Amino acid sequence: QELSKVVAWETPYLGFFFFVVLQEALKRKAESLGLQFVGKDANGDSNAQVNDWNSLLLQKPRYLISDALDSELLIPLTKKAKSLGVPVGMVDTPLTGGTVAASVTFDNRQSGVMAAEKTAELLTKKYGSPKGSVLNNYGSLTAVALRNRKEGFEETLQSKYKDIEIISRPQNNQHEEALAVVSATLRERPDLDAIHMPTDIFVVDARKAMETQKRLFPVGHEKHIILTSIDASPNALKWVKAGEIDADIAQDPIAYVEIVVDLLEQYTLKGQAVPTGPYENKKYFWEKGTIADSPSGPLLTIPPYFLTKENADDPRHWANVVTKVWKMEQNAG
Amino acid sequence: MRQSDRDAAEDARREGEGPFAPAPTDGPVLVVDNVFKAYGPVPVLDGVSLSVGKGAIHGLLGKNGAGKSTLSNVVAGFTRADAGNILLGGEDVSSLTLTARKKRGLHLLSQHSEIFEDLSIGENLLLPDLPRRHGFVDWAALHRQAGLLLESHAMHASSRRRAGDLNASDRRRLAIIKAVAGDAKLIILDEPTAGLAARERQHLMEWVEALTARGTSFVYISHHNDEVRQLCSEYTVLRDGKVAASGAAGSLSADGMARLITGSDVKEFRRVGSAAPKPPVVEIGGLCFPGGGPIDLTVGRGEIVGLVGLLGEGPQELLRTLAGLLPATSGQVLVDGRPARIGSPGHSLDAGIAYLTHDRIGEGHVASMSIAENLSLGNWPRQAGWAINRSGMLGRVRRAREAMDVVMDGPDQEIRKLSGGNQQKILLGRLLERNPAVLLLDEPTIGVDVAAKEHIHRLIDDATRRGVAVLLIAQDPDEMQRLVDRVVVFSKGRIERSLSAEGLTVDAIADARSLREKS
Amino acid sequence: MQDDMNGRKFLLDNVVWILIIVFSLLAGVLNPFFLSEGNLQNVLVQATTLGVLVLAVSFTLLIGEIDLSVVGNLVFSGMIGAYAMQEYGAHWTVAVAVTVLTGTLIGALNGYFVSYMRMNSLIATLAMGLFLQGAVLGATQARTLVIADEGYAYMGSATIGTWPIMPVALFVIYLAAHVVLAYSAWGRNLYATGGNRRAAHAAGINVRRARLGAFAASGFLAGLAGFLYASYLGGVSVTVGSTTLLYAVAAPVIGGVSLLGGRGRVLGMLGGTLLITVIQTGLQLINVSAYYIQMIGGAMILLAIAVDAFRVRGEEQGSV
Amino acid sequence: MQDDMNGRKFLLDNVVWILIIVFSLLAGVLNPFFLSEGNLQNVLVQATTLGVLVLAVSFTLLIGEIDLSVVGNLVFSGMIGAYAMQEYGAHWTVAVAVTVLTGTLIGALNGYFVSYMRMNSLIATLAMGLFLQGAVLGATQARTLVIADEGYAYMGSATIGTWPIMPVALFVIYLAAHVVLAYSAWGRNLYATGGNRRAAHAAGINVRRARLGAFAASGFLAGLAGFLYASYLGGVSVTVGSTTLLYAVAAPVIGGVSLLGGRGRVLGMLGGTLLITVIQTGLQLINVSAYYIQMIGGAMILLAIAVDAFRVRGEEQGSV
């Protein structure tokens, strides 16, 4: 039986730039292999995600790649896919079971831990010991990745740095809520030391709030409020280079997608299992990871790393690929 | 506990008691004992007592706003009295719900009776006790029973038809049949004949008589004193929420009745038309509309022309077409010699044509707006081009009050809180404020009391003295005869003939109508 | 001419079915898979979960109110059913009963709010939906409750040959709804109450109870939907159905159910459900960039209502 | 007794203000910052963006219809305004005009659908909102359109002393709306049309135009909200405002605007807006886990409507 030339993709949201990059990466990868691309968007509804999977599987694509809205409900569908002979690859959010040919994910919890450690380190620098106050303006908890980041960040501070006060307030993945919450907190706490945003998407709102209240100062200024975030998006790259953000922890959406496709093409379509063990690829900035065995199958976890002024120009950062190679801007205009 | 909760609890308790014990046969069917009810500061019912004998037809009389409908609602269980008791067949039903009172044979046909437009006629008649088989609605039996009911009340319509497709008069008949159907002990009819044609009124009165023979009693509310005198055996007159008089109806003269109701003498207004030729105000030429035409008709300055014909045969349709509420398919209308655009009510009003609807609630007033606003609706006195001039509105209220004796708390009162007759006066006032060249009046005194009726007749006459031309529809031949200069008779959408001023008697008008009905 | 009119009326009354055919053919041209047996199964399965919600909303539309808590209710009652099995080891039949009962109780509470406390149904049920979804979020901490029980999951996953059995549930439920609404006194009371509340009261119908009943029925169906969703998806999560509400309200209207109450047939509700499902499935299958799917979906629904508006105009001739 | 009745009526009419005070005090107990000047600024700024949307929805509620496309409209018109500056180098004043004009045109299109084509407003505007948001997603591909122009961004970020100037816009717009609705012939025509459409028509009011006008006004205000949001956030992106719709509909109802048309005062709309904002801000400031915030928010709105229902019951005494 001849292999289909259609690569299927299902994303939980499309309204945020990060997911656009995931989709674009797959589209380009498919193109480079001479394959066609079909993509669907569940728009935050896990029932819609299941329906999309069913419809996509109906067309018997070459393989189906998806970012899970929820780690459980797609498990039965991986079995259906297997029975239909369609390999499944998961990116970003893996499943807790089922038969997935290859998964590539990011240690979201660890990225939260790193942000917490960095915040503690900067506060120690400021006060001589780890103390002060930090606002964690966390995102929607229905998103697994954001939930893990929040837990990593807050649990680290709570358990290791008891003198740092955490002001934990949600923004529900809404720009206007992020702006409102940061504004209110700035007014409430003239002494606020640090702000952590769970994703770069909402750093603009934090900056806007600080700017409006005339409390936006560059790193190094005595009135500077420590600002940390996660993703290392093109925007963050600019801020890092300009010294406007203290730390940004990188994930690598382009790598997720490209690696999953490579693994599927290289092993799964040839009837082999994806081998576990160390994974090395110089194409990506982080270079080394490990493919481990997980309940859903082989799982490559990409280690988080800091985007810094020093490494910012490395062309392998996804932000540089997006802006310099793809010529895609996060901000239009 | 709130009132309504108490109702429900009470209801459940009493319904378990089994069949209602029959009352002593000679006692009154209904006793209203010292009932009080107030909505605002002034009581609407101020210690009302009355009793209705078995098989009696009890006329309930009073001016607009006297409290008749309120009393009916209190008796039927729609509203609750502040104090006082209602006894039905000797049993105190004051704390029972409407449904429980219905079960005991008490029915009300309310002034603004309503139907289920989207349900069939059959369901309208039999709800909520639809015939069932094996627990499910037995549609065949339902239509059989409904058909029998319709037949026995001489209403020729299929019980399967959608009730909303009936015309206004048939809807009323449907509501009446529903009220009188079944085992009724006492039926309250609140202005059952308002807007009905003479023959239908006669029909209704015959049913009522026939039902009393079976022992049913009635409370009969009407502003037509002749009906009351013809039908009723006893009466009560309400004035300002108090009983002003009561007794046996036989001894009442027409004048005496009017005096009891209004508290003073009512001079019957009789218009003196002039036979002199009048310059035309409105000239209708070859006007066609859905279901009628072509119509040619000219009405002169100060002339009142009566339109006679069956429902759906032309008169109402002609008025509604002129008013811009029905589309004209061809023909033209001249007002004061100039062609008038009549595509919408706005255009007609701009051309000087003003229409008074017979459907006060559906098409007349905006219930949630004030009296002042309803008087100025669509004709706002303005300042600076966009803002409403409040003093202009208040001036209009003052004029309406003076001209028509409107009973109200103040100009900012919501119109829905006025009694029906007073609402009617406000609608007429709105038209008169427009200083129209042509007045189209469809039942101008519907639901209006005797005194106000004379007021309204005078206002219409005053308008004609200013040169206004009037087209009038009135189901009451007497009203017609007193006002009009001539009558045109419609048949199948066209003008069949016209009766000139000479020999224009009540009988001639009634005959013109009934002749058509027989053929 | 009479025939002409009747023919016209027939066409207008059945415009939703015509649209279903037109849209299906269109989707079939764009992707031949759409007209395959596999996709028919797909359409019917998706129509089952949506269709029960559509019925739920419709019961309240018939009385001239609206229940926007159905999606919150379905997730909440699904969660309670799942907990019954996980925490208390309930047998799956008990869990189904618990799910449906929970839905019914929530519906009855909505009915009490609207009918007895006179709260505005649109806002009260919207807030109730928010509350219920919030409760699920709080209770599950955004984790998915997995349904391990095979009995509970049977309805959503079993097949006869290659045919899933879910659509059987759809047709049974719609048939039952038809019988109840067209042939039971209770159903006729709903129509009467929705058509003219005052007249219904005057006719001796216990209007408050009828209104409460409509909401309870809506809740019952939302609970049933909760069972069907959980059974179909193999679990319950707070994100289930979050984009469904719009469609559950649009479908009855497209199928001719009046938002003013008193009007609407079960067949129309089914038609509305199928039309929306055909649009959704069509959009899942045609290869348009996901960026434009939402826009096209909105345009399609607009189109369907525009076509339906011909029917409305026909009925309301001459009014403004 | 008269005084008693009046006092009661006064209380009931102003129940929303009492709730605002009660909820504020409650939030103040949980976090004293809530009652500070800083937070008052905060509340008023958030009330500005919501308040304009609330007015937009209210204009359509007054005629007995509803505009659920306001949020889609706000994002879409905000996007058009941003493009006008970015792509065509328009001056910021022109861009503001373009934003508001776009909103007005969309509103007029909704009005045409509802008033002339007789499409059901609830569903038609819901679909329109979906379409518009879809169009923004398609056009921006989830990128943020950054507003770099200082003139355009001035309204949303400027302060006088420490006081932001946004709330000035809120009060000017509400004052203008009050004057228009209470004192202009056009405004009273809306109330008349909403109160009894047939009667308004028969009285010579151009009902279709009035209905179209109400939607155009709604669109105008949504466009204005589009400008305010873009100016406040410093950019436009597809996700802006997506959870706001529910609140924009709940607020007028809490403020006494009838969904049946013809009833509602501007002061009530303002009260509803402030109450919702107080609830939202309160939930942001008290330290409750996000897992429970939605549930509490839903419960608070339910409570507000339940209290408001006393007013409704007072007015409808004796009806069923």
Ligand SMILES: Nc1ncnc2c1ncn2[C@@H]1O[C@H](COP(=O)(O)OP(=O)(O)OP(=O)(O)O)[C@@H](O)[C@H]1O
């Ligand atoms: N719901 C209400 N709220 C306030 N006032 C009311 C209400 N209903 C009736 N009224 C007042 O009660 C009085 C009596 O009204 P009612 O309708 O009983 O009069 P009526 O005798 O039936 O008059 P008509 O002959 O015009 O029908 C009127 O002055 C009216 O304004």
Ligand SMILES: Nc1ncnc2c1ncn2[C@@H]1O[C@H](COP(=O)(O)OP(=O)(O)OP(=O)(O)O)[C@@H](O)[C@H]1O
């Ligand atoms: N003496 C009168 N008798 C009868 N009707 C009158 C009389 N005076 C004024 N009117 C009517 O009352 C309406 C309001 O008059 P007023 O002069 O108070 O308002 P206005 O501001 O001039 O309104 P507009 O310019 O719209 O007529 C007028 O349109 C007129 O039809």
Ligand SMILES: [Mg+2]
């Ligand atoms: Mg009366």
Ligand SMILES: [Mg+2]
């Ligand atoms: Mg003047």
